[in-house]
Amino acid sequence: MLMTELNAESPKDFIRTIIAQDVEAKKFAGEVRTRFPPEPNGYLHIGHAKSMCLNFGVAEEFSGGLCNLRFDDTNPTKENVEYVESIQEDVRWLGFDWGNRLFYASDYFERLYDYAIFLIKQGQAYVDSLNADEMREHRGTLTEPGKNSPYRNRSVEENVDLFHRMRAGEFSDGTHVLRAKIDMASPNVNLRDPVLYRIRRVHHHRTGESWCIYPNYDFAHPLSDSMEGITHSLCTLEFEDHRPLYDWVLNACQVDRHSQQIEFARLNLTYTLLSKRKLLALVEEGHVTGWDDPRLPTLMGLRRRGYTPEAIRNFCEHIGVAKRDSTVEIGLLEHFIREDLNTRALRVMGVLRPLRLVIENYPEAQVEALSAVNNPEDPTMGTRTIHFSRVLYIEQEDFREDPPKKFFRLAPGQEVRLRYAYIIKCLSVVKDDTTGEIQEVRCTYDPETRSGGPQASRKVKGTLHWVSAAHAIQAEVRLYDHLFQVPDPGNDKEGKDYRDCLNPGSLERLPQCYVEPSLQQAKAGTHFQFERQGYFCIDRVDSSEEKLVFNRTVALRDSWSKIEKAK
Ligand code: ATP
Numbered sequence: 001m002l003m004t005e006l007n008a009e010s011p012k013d014f015i016r017t018i019i020a021q022d023v024e025a026k027k028f029a030g031e032v033r034t035r036f037p038p039e040p041n042g043y044l045h046i047g048h049a050k051s052m053c054l055n056f057g058v059a060e061e062f063s064g065g066l067c068n069l070r071f072d073d074t075n076p077t078k079e080n081v082e083y084v085e086s087i088q089e090d091v092r093w094l095g096f097d098w099g100n101r102l103f104y105a106s107d108y109f110e111r112l113y114d115y116a117i118f119l120i121k122q123g124q125a126y127v128d129s130l131n132a133d134e135m136r137e138h139r140g141t142l143t144e145p146g147k148n149s150p151y152r153n154r155s156v157e158e159n160v161d162l163f164h165r166m167r168a169g170e171f172s173d174g175t176h177v178l179r180a181k182i183d184m185a186s187p188n189v190n191l192r193d194p195v196l197y198r199i200r201r202v203h204h205h206r207t208g209e210s211w212c213i214y215p216n217y218d219f220a221h222p223l224s225d226s227m228e229g230i231t232h233s234l235c236t237l238e239f240e241d242h243r244p245l246y247d248w249v250l251n252a253c254q255v256d257r258h259s260q261q262i263e264f265a266r267l268n269l270t271y272t273l274l275s276k277r278k279l280l281a282l283v284e285e286g287h288v289t290g291w292d293d294p295r296l297p298t299l300m301g302l303r304r305r306g307y308t309p310e311a312i313r314n315f316c317e318h319i320g321v322a323k324r325d326s327t328v329e330i331g332l333l334e335h336f337i338r339e340d341l342n343t344r345a346l347r348v349m350g351v352l353r354p355l356r357l358v359i360e361n362y363p364e365a366q367v368e369a370l371s372a373v374n375n376p377e378d379p380t381m382g383t384r385t386i387h388f389s390r391v392l393y394i395e396q397e398d399f400r401e402d403p404p405k406k407f408f409r410l411a412p413g414q415e416v417r418l419r420y421a422y423i424i425k426c427l428s429v430v431k432d433d434t435t436g437e438i439q440e441v442r443c444t445y446d447p448e449t450r451s452g453g454p455q456a457s458r459k460v461k462g463t464l465h466w467v468s469a470a471h472a473i474q475a476e477v478r479l480y481d482h483l484f485q486v487p488d489p490g491n492d493k494e495g496k497d498y499r500d501c502l503n504p505g506s507l508e509r510l511p512q513c514y515v516e517p518s519l520q521q522a523k524a525g526t527h528f529q530f531e532r533q534g535y536f537c538i539d540r541v542d543s544s545e546e547k548l549v550f551n552r553t554v555a556l557r558d559s560w561s562k563i564e565k566a567k
């Protein structure tokens, strides 16, 4: 559980400031209570993590942990049980506990219906029978007021009767709606007699066929908050213009617990999308392999990619909450996962694009057991044994036959250290006669330079990772790049759809990598740093004992490619 100390003197954001003042002023009876209200129409993404960190965090800080998990399941056309289950799994994974406070807006359908009847009887709601087009015409525009519906003055008796019959299933979809009677001339379009109920003959994943009328968000949400005793209903900025309606509903229904809606800016991240609708389209149209595709910003995707809950929570804590919309660099998220994995990941060596290296003066049958450090940041993680022999694999990019200036890796006549082992010197290369492709690098080693040995201190400019060809095991490695080529794919400008901005190079599969044999026993969920290559984890879905599959969570910052790019 996230334990952030309550610091009443200087709350860390405007929301906590407001809540602290409300507590001080004893504005409500009982404790501060918040809720996280996902609609079960998709998987949670990192934007939801921001909302969870806020809602669960505030509850923890102000009242010791009472945050409700409420499924906002009032729109059955897009909702289903798969999402209800995955959302719970994700909330738990992120480290939050709702205890016995699991609620469903659909459990309130009967009470919501009663509230609707109450409004009708108060003369504050009516059944309208305009069709969709007519309703649109009557609504007016941002600059022109709307017009009253000819049905607006139906009697209370007629409205009660029609609404009963709507519920009883006497009318077909779209023939009638229940509307609040507020003000068709209001400058706030949300107050122009908003629809409260629609007729929809759809199966609901919890209530089945019991209902054929469903409440709208603007009606169900404030009342659900009130029924649960929510004191502060935290939502994103797009609901700011709905706040007068939120308050109208609670006042008109004469509830005794009036929650306060406070809006904050949603999280936007560069090079990705945080909209369930668009993410669903990417999944359904096959642009990604599923909701847990490691390129997606979903919590399932991030988890499969190797992100930890701690890194995500630290990121959310760092960005904080504000009132103004902004976009966060995806690099900042990457920074937080590097920080977290740096201290916990086991260092190993893995060669992604292998190049054979033969040490001519190393005895053919000889194998040496060398000691390698598991994590220099954490000595308690100990050491492990790695094997050195005459034939090794190194990274193709660590050798250049014709090296540019400042290339401190291997090249003919040049020396490098092999990590945990010896200094080697390149003698020659062996090439394929027809293609000219480099097949093998021939070297000699200096037996006096073994790491940890008497002359280990001899310095050379480059140190390379490697694996012993006879000992290494084969694995597939998946490298990921941004899902989109542009920083703002959600901003569909010039008719360009986000699908047109997908990055064709977002996934690179390397089927022929070699890793240390100790990784054969690795379990899903273990984090590794492949030295010089980045942080990796076993793919939870596709990896098996026969075929190891690793995902690169995030690359290390690579100084050489920066030099190269800067040229
Ligand atoms: P989407 O636009 O992805 O469909 P949503 O707001 O419709 O998101 P909900 O399931 O209704 O999704 O969201 C649950 C809660 O999470 C809401 O309180 C919502 O405001 C919040 N939330 C959703 N997206 C973000 C985001 N990008 N940043 C912060 N909070 C978010």
Ligand code: MG
Pocket: 039
């Ligand atoms: Mg929503």
